[in-house]
Amino acid sequence: MSLTIKLQLLPFLNQNRHHAAPTKNITRKQHVSGSNRHNVRIRPEPIYSSNSLIIATTRKLKLPRMQGVRSSLIEPDGGALVDLVVPESQRGLKAVEAEALPKVRLTRVDLEWVHVIGEGWASPLRGFMREDEYLQSLHFNSMRVEGGGGGGGGSVVNMSLPIVLAIDDETKGQIGSSSNVSLIGPDGDCVAILRSIQIYKHNKEERIARTWGTTAPGLPYVEEVITPAGNWLIGGDLELLKPIKYNDGLDHYRLSPKQLREEFDRREADAVFAFQLRNPVHNGHALLMNDTRNRLLEMGYKNPILLLHPLGGFTKADDVPLDVRMEQHSKVLEDGVLDPETTIVSIFPSPMHYAGPTEVQWHAKARINAGANFYIVGRDPAGMGHPTEKRDLYDPDHGKKVLSMAPGLEKLNILPFRVAAYDTKDKKMAFFDPTRSQDFLFISGTKMRAYARSGENPPDGFMCPSGWKVLVNYYKSLQAEEAAQQPVLSA
């Protein structure tokens, strides 16, 4: 493979809410001087192929001068991307140390949070929250950073969800006065050390009320994660003994914020727009993403890259599982509904809270850390039906509004979702036109699942046929499974 050497001289991104386009092209001569003289990046030929929608690693010559590379991507929260995975050379020694420490057993969701924190999605957070961080998150949806440097947000970074680790009385007793503990994954392997720990009370009622704005029974994350958890929280500095792998055939999709930033740089992105989702992609979504790219081009960006970023952690039982969604997303790109050249599909490892306006801030903040400076926000993001009343849990407009006012997110450009629906005249998904509303058909997620479940086809043009087939097959297999689980009635 031949290597080309190329100077990376992207125009500085507009980090301003008002979307002013970059106004001038910055030429090589203007910048190759002074402290920028080492800004030389070694760029491989694109190794992209139609069978591989993403490039999991980028290749570059590891020259000392590379240390000085300044990306033009949006700055991570706190100024530097957190990476808590111990270098390979130290892993043996750390593993021996971990063996001797009191042990805290992790649930699968706890492990997802270890993954999230360890790769820097929650930068500048460097571990599970201590009480000061927890209280700031709970009351202010943000955290003060000593020394500032938050890059646009001053010395405040957004942090809307409490990222905490619960332990029970017994584990607390076992920890005793130790200041470090080791974290044991659900499979029994030691995954991390938590240092300089602090143990404080887990007031579940208050945490739930302030995070969800309700304490009604039936919130998925509450029922599955918080209610069964212990009455103590343990905070501290995290050290991962190795990168988190799931061995589910999807690990190559799990790019860290660092890897994503490298990929955006490799593709010479001058704008990155992120699309968070936990549902299959239909042509309405695609229309929106393609339209966003066109708007960014019109604004003067030369190479906006789409980060199609499905959530990969805990989801509620009736959501489409991750593996099915990833297969569906692949088909959407294979069919050319989204352009593989300007799209990166990757998995966001966070668990889902379904906490509406509070959670959408987390979804946006984590994508800043991955290099996205534009974030698409829809109707009722991270929302769901009220668990006990016949209404949406959140006002569908609150997510967008809260996101646009959230502390620490000033540097992110928020792109409100335009409503797409099925245009029965044109037989395709189109932006809703209120002057001829009778021509439009709204197909909700529930309705889409009902179609797929019954084997009925949605209207032509709702989703690319190969993507639709993935869903139909999934629901068929689900029904077969359910039928097999029915008790056999004996006569």
Next chain:
Amino acid sequence: MSLTIKLQLLPFLNQNRHHAAPTKNITRKQHVSGSNRHNVRIRPEPIYSSNSLIIATTRKLKLPRMQGVRSSLIEPDGGALVDLVVPESQRGLKAVEAEALPKVRLTRVDLEWVHVIGEGWASPLRGFMREDEYLQSLHFNSMRVEGGGGGGGGSVVNMSLPIVLAIDDETKGQIGSSSNVSLIGPDGDCVAILRSIQIYKHNKEERIARTWGTTAPGLPYVEEVITPAGNWLIGGDLELLKPIKYNDGLDHYRLSPKQLREEFDRREADAVFAFQLRNPVHNGHALLMNDTRNRLLEMGYKNPILLLHPLGGFTKADDVPLDVRMEQHSKVLEDGVLDPETTIVSIFPSPMHYAGPTEVQWHAKARINAGANFYIVGRDPAGMGHPTEKRDLYDPDHGKKVLSMAPGLEKLNILPFRVAAYDTKDKKMAFFDPTRSQDFLFISGTKMRAYARSGENPPDGFMCPSGWKVLVNYYKSLQAEEAAQQPVLSA
């Protein structure tokens, strides 16, 4: 009365959390130059008398040059103190206008909020919250101010409680498409106009959960104010047709932030420390307040003034009523337990939420607007017992912690409460000494009320005798009232 003319040349207050004392005395010559040349204040002789614990108004010659006076007091939030009372010359015209507008009937608590907003306690808030303000308050406990100028807090001011006005469906219907409404007090008089209104949904469950961190039944403010309220909130810009008066014999205690600032200036305060309370003052409180003054003197302040600031709005049924508390506070000053020369007793007109860490921020923020740059915070401020469980609703340390990290309160010096208890050896209230803990007796508010109810005397030195007598008399009258209300059993 003779008038003396005096230059007001106070050292600039330290508006820094770290309490560095002013380091040098500033002499007249250093400052009487340039734009400060009009900083001449006309100061009357003190008109303080032992029967009048506070000076409700200050007197000064109204010279044009006075407009340029720069107080050395802490800046109000947003840079300028809000004052929404219409000048007398315009009141007639406005009243005529108000008469023709759709009418919104206020409850007694609504009227307390009109009072609070109108006098600028919630500066820079200029009316009942519109949805953007409400959402920021609910999610971030703070509000972004356009154009900044928040004086220390950058462009963010603290705003932890939603200050909102609820209306029902019928009132909403009557308002129709009018953009202004008039507000009618509980006594039927028109008290204000609300302009450029916005009506939005009152999601009570979410408001309660995010404000109190619980939705358990039995929260006093929720039961009395929110549950009976309408399902809509109406925000807008407030104009008061006249100052709010209660005609309860206590109006002379109700100094506005502007009047308090004038009084602090008149007394040449170089530090103002506020003490929020809704209970009688015992000698432990007094010890703390006197100790605080001594600490401020040691830090280099020359004339620290105490703002003893009982809450005057809605309180729960078993709290001691305002008139009894004010009488008790008078006795404490008459008895010299607190020094009248360096103490101002005034009523804070806000209603009480009992919302712990969320509410203590409001209590502190409002006092900034009144000129206080030091705030004393105790154990479990604004807390209460959990309404349905046998525990404190809030962690008793969270109030202090949340206050110290709250956005927009960076400029306020937080003074944590030292624990005082009854020292049975010295027979007086003293700071608790853990090395001889067996000598100390903790007398809770509940215990104090039990003493007063039963007519039993607390230990000598717990409270000044004349103050104690006020409480005993109150509980006696209460019992007489209760006895009178008992149904008479006929034989």
